Amino acid sequence: MKLNELKKEQKQSKLSPLYKLERKANYKSLIVFSVIISFLLFLTMALFNFVEPLMAELVKMFEGQPEMQELFATQELKIGTYFVSEAGSFWALLAAIYGSFLGYKLINGNLKNGSSEVLYTQNASRTQIVKHKLIRLIINVAILNVVCGLVGLVAMLIWGYGQFSVLNYLGYMLFVLILTMQVAVLSFSIALLVKQKYSSVLSVLVALGLFLIANLGLMGESFEVFNYLTPFAVALADLIESGFGVVNYISIAIWTVIPVVTLIFGIKSYKNTDLV
Amino acid sequence: MIPCDVSNLKKYYGKNVGVEDVTFNVKEGEIVGFIGPNGAGKTTTIRAIVGLLKPTNGSVAILNEDAFKNGHNARRELGYVSGEASYFPELTVMENLKFVADMRGVSYDRIDYLSTKLELALTRKPAELSLGNKKKLSIIMALLSSPKLIILDEPTVGLDPIVKQKFFELIEEEKKRGASILISSHTLPDIQRLCDRVVIIKGGKIIAIEEMEQLKTKRLKVVTIETDYSKPEITLSGVSNVKTDGNQIKFNYNGEMKKLVKYLNSIDITNISIEDAGLEEMFLHFYE
Incomplete structure (x- = not known):
């Protein structure tokens, strides 16, 4: 690039260099995760046409046999229920793993690859730097979920047009976005608090562990307490078919407060520590 | 400032x-x-x-x-x-x-x-x-x-x-x-x-x-002497970093020049060189 072009580019650019830095450093993983999750969502929904008649046959076979129906969990398969149990849950899991990993990488990546010696010796305070990293985290998690959500919606419309409420679907999409954001911010805050003691493997385990806890919550009424111990409960609720009444708003509130409080402590700790 | x-x-x-x-x-x-x-x-x-x-x-x-x-x-x-x-x-x-x-x-x-x-x-x-x-x-x-x-x-x-x-x-x-x-x-x-x-x-x-x-004008000197026969043990105070190579003995000296001359006069030497110490010698001197 010639010097004149560079000068022109410099004059035109109004974005903060910290914003541009984080965008450049983190766009590839966003594309990879968006493509993988979207592809899997689409593929899973494409299988609906094969699964639905099979399930209908099973329902017919076990008619009048409630024990067998319970054993094989047979019921008339609706596209919304199918989406939540087969596609939505792994969408939420993979998006949360991405968010959790990105939260870890944004903070520890610079310490691991040595670029912290460039970044933190610039004329920006640690708070400013962390703020830009947090903005990048929020933007990337939002883009990933919007892309996956829209691909899921297209797939739902292709294979289940008129069989579900688009509003309920958009609500589900919003709650998946919120829960992945909660997991991502939690992971980001843990990285701020414990720095290099937090690893990429641990960041994935945070997301995975919270997802497994949500699955325990599905095991019956006596396990309901688990729904409050994880932000994932909303991703497993049959919102698309049953409406907004099944959403556990208390759990959402709890899991909004936890990452925010952790973030406040994390930033405070990060400002007062060695960064090498 | x-x-x-x-x-x-x-x-x-x-x-x-x-x-x-x-x-x-x-x-x-x-x-x-x-x-x-x-x-x-x-x-x-x-x-x-x-x-x-x-x-x-x-x-x-x-x-x-x-x-x-x-x-x-x-x-x-x-x-x-x-x-x-x-x-x-x-x-x-x-x-x-x-x-x-x-x-x-x-x-x-x-x-x-x-x-x-x-x-x-x-x-x-x-x-x-x-x-x-x-x-x-x-x-x-x-x-x-x-x-x-x-x-x-x-x-x-x-x-x-x-x-x-x-x-x-x-x-x-x-x-x-x-x-x-x-x-x-x-x-x-x-x-x-x-x-x-x-x-x-x-x-x-x-x-x-x-x-x-100041370092350049400090009294730390690098002294190199050559001897024909004996290899005298350098016992003068202020001497550090003594190195022997064949018939050549090299050492740093930090002290009065008069004493050094008197001492050198007392041993059998065939050649002599006295130089101001460079930073490298100063550095080694500090670390001894």
């Missing part, structure tokens, strides 16, 4: 001492050498100066701002080359440089000037570069904004002699402009060539701060 003022700096890593009671400064337009063996505390001190480490005790001020608490206000005028060349690996060389230029609000003209001077290719990723070229990138990033204070930790490692010469020219340009420079290096001739003062650190403590001119 003292651009860099380190006062009673202590840094502990848990119970381990990094540095203790380190006090020195870098005045305006001055080049200060910072020397010491590996693990002496040079990098710890430098990292505290640039705001990466929080002092356990004491204070570090750069351009009148506390380096740790408010250092970001002063870092617009700080250039820093870290011991291990640091850069953003996801970005190209040019993107790395543009980032620093944008942060400091300086024109890209300076990228062109410095990269041409040090012959650095801009389109590749830093990971694809040799150590020397990575170091060039670090140097250009540090000098981009023509800062008032420049901190260089082992800047010449990996540079070939031609690039090293160009680097010296750049440092001399910066000094003429009025920049204050702290340079840590194991290459003592470089320090001797560039610096006005030298700070010597050992075991986390400053053991000497010397003007380079």
Whole structure:
């Protein structure tokens, strides 16, 4: 690039260099995760046409046999229920793993690859730097979920047009976005608090562990307490078919407060520590 | 204004001492050498100066701002080359440089000037570069904004002699402009060539701060004698770092010249040379 072009580019650019830095450093993983999750969502929904008649046959076979129906969990398969149990849950899991990993990488990546010696010796305070990293985290998690959500919606419309409420679907999409954001911010805050003691493997385990806890919550009424111990409960609720009444708003509130409080402590700790 | 003022700096890593009671400064337009063996505390001190480490005790001020608490206000005028060349690996060389230029609000003209001077290719990723070229990138990033204070930790490692010469020219340009420079290096001739003062650190403590001119006039002499037959044991007080090579004996002497002459007169020698000690000898003398 010639010097004149560079000068022109410099004059035109109004974005903060910290914003541009984080965008450049983190766009590839966003594309990879968006493509993988979207592809899997689409593929899973494409299988609906094969699964639905099979399930209908099973329902017919076990008619009048409630024990067998319970054993094989047979019921008339609706596209919304199918989406939540087969596609939505792994969408939420993979998006949360991405968010959790990105939260870890944004903070520890610079310490691991040595670029912290460039970044933190610039004329920006640690708070400013962390703020830009947090903005990048929020933007990337939002883009990933919007892309996956829209691909899921297209797939739902292709294979289940008129069989579900688009509003309920958009609500589900919003709650998946919120829960992945909660997991991502939690992971980001843990990285701020414990720095290099937090690893990429641990960041994935945070997301995975919270997802497994949500699955325990599905095991019956006596396990309901688990729904409050994880932000994932909303991703497993049959919102698309049953409406907004099944959403556990208390759990959402709890899991909004936890990452925010952790973030406040994390930033405070990060400002007062060695960064090498 | 003292651009860099380190006062009673202590840094502990848990119970381990990094540095203790380190006090020195870098005045305006001055080049200060910072020397010491590996693990002496040079990098710890430098990292505290640039705001990466929080002092356990004491204070570090750069351009009148506390380096740790408010250092970001002063870092617009700080250039820093870290011991291990640091850069953003996801970005190209040019993107790395543009980032620093944008942060400091300086024109890209300076990228062109410095990269041409040090012959650095801009389109590749830093990971694809040799150590020397990575170091060039670090140097250009540090000098981009023509800062008032420049901190260089082992800047010449990996540079070939031609690039090293160009680097010296750049440092001399910066000094003429009025920049204050702290340079840590194991290459003592470089320090001797560039610096006005030298700070010597050992075991986390400053053991000497010397003007380079004073160092040259200090009484430390390097004495080389040759003998035909015997190899006398040098017993004179003030003698250090005795080395024997064939019939040649070389040692440092720090004491009265009269006593040295008298002593040399008492032993059987065939040849003699007495020179002022260079920084290398001074350095070894301090560490004995």
